[in-house]
Amino acid sequence: MARCIIYYSYSGTTRRLAKKVKAACGADSIEVTSNKTYNALTVYPLGSYRASKGEKDPIEPKKIDVTRYDLIILGTPVWAWKPTPAMNAAIAALKGCEGKKAIIFATCGGQPGKTIDIMKKQLESQGVKVIGDFIFNRKDVRDGKKINELIVSVNATITE
């Protein structure tokens, strides 16, 4: 079963997690980058505002063709209790995703809010079935137990 991890990361936590999953599961990966130039001064007011409004950032790559994958894994940080504007855009940019399965994860400081529910709705409206979801707070990203749960759930799809 071909798998692809699609993720956005502003400060590296989600990227580190995505790389661990990639290494353990042999998946391809696509790091989505935002063309909004957030920095230490703007990321909280601007990033949080845009996330809270459900905005989509201009991203690279502009289109994400997942035709050749059976499972997609999507990871985002939580911003203002919601997915990042880059992840909103990444889900909208999916091509060939109808009928595919997804496992989603979010990293956060401990208050994920509606992030997972929102991503599920966005993916379902694209015809994607979410078969697993994971939230990682600061402790979870360090202790490895939940990372293993995510890896096990991704690898479980091989036999399906």
Ligand SMILES: Cc1cc2nc3c(=O)[nH]c(=O)nc-3n(C[C@H](O)[C@H](O)[C@H](O)COP(=O)(O)O)c2cc1C
């Ligand atoms: C603009 C902004 C808003 C955030 N909002 C939340 C939030 O609502 N809830 C939460 O638990 N953490 C929040 N955080 C913390 C991040 O979700 C957390 O540090 C995440 O793991 C960062 O992932 P990254 O390093 O891949 O960018 C926020 C961080 C930023 C920069």
